[in-house]
Every structure is written in structure tokens, then in C-alpha cells.
Amino acid sequence: MIRSLALALTLVLTEPALASNTKREADGTHTLVHEVTVEAPSAQVWQAISTAAGWKSWAVPAAWMVPADPEVMETSYDPAAAPGSAGTIRQRFVARVPGRILAFRTIKAPAGFPDFDSYARVTSLFELVPLGPRRTLVRLTGAGYPDSDAGRRLLGLFDRGNAATLDMLRQRFATGPIDWKERLKKPIK
16 A cells, blocks of 8 residues: 555656646635646647546556446546455546546545545636647646645645646657656656
8 A cells, every 4th residue: 555655656756746826715725826828729738637548648547437337537646456455546527517527526536535525525627728739737726725734734735736637748749658667667766
């Protein structure tokens, strides 16, 4: 389990951070926003963020939709993970505006993920803004981080992690889908 978390952090923390900002909301929670420009039409970016096959091309080596609930996608940083195993992550899509907005909540984290009870209250939102026929602004917003020690730890983790994740999405369209066999050969630091 610890190796799986270390691998996940290595995968997302190896890329440079992108622009982000954090805002304290009137209810005391925090909102974290990251943006990146992707050199691809918004329809292609939509496929990459809204389907299991798309996620495997840039975010994780294993992803599938949960047959019993088509609004739930399960993923893993472990290419050998099985559905429902302790190391998987599940996200429930809570709203979609096809081609523009995808909102989700993480409803299952890998066993041992710190502060999951706080993170389960965070809603994440991908927003796609076409910047012409071949470029798309991707905004990833996480809303509902609690104003607590756990919330601050999560903000630190996801400030770095979301920036790196969006950079992986940018790279997917700049250089092609990630070759997970090669990527996973890199030593964990």
C-alpha cells in the first residue's frame, strides 16, 4: 500500500507546477483552482477526461467504468489492480455538460489515504474552454476543502498533485498517450 501511494505521488509530482490559486469561501471552506492550455480541440480533451480509455492515455495505467453504476469510474496507479481492490480510487460523476464541464467526487481512495473523510467532501470540476479550433483551456477546480489541519494537508497535496496531473494531460496531447510500461520503470524517489 505504501509503495502504491509513493508511486502515485512520484507519477504526479515529477512535472513542474502550473499556475494555481486558492480562495477562502464565505462558508470557511477553501477552493483550489489550476489551469493549463492544451494543444488539442476541446472534443478530444473531453474524451480524455470523461472516459476510462481517455484517463488511461494520460492519468493512470488502469481505469474502467463500474458496470453496476455508469456514473462511477474506478482507477489505479497500479496497472495490475483489479476492480474493487484496496488500492483503487473511485470517482462519481455528479454533473456533466458534454464537451464543457465534468464534476465528480472521489468516493473511494486507496487504503491508507490520509484524511479521506475530509477529501470525500471535496467536489472537483473540469471545465473546458475552447481557445480556437486546436487549443483548449482546462480548468480544474476543487471546492469544499475544510478549514482544518486535514484540509490544509489536502490543499498542499492537491496543489502540487493537480498541477502535475494537468501537466500530464497537456503532455498527452503534446507528445501522445503515456506509455505506462516505460513510465512505471522509473525508480520511485
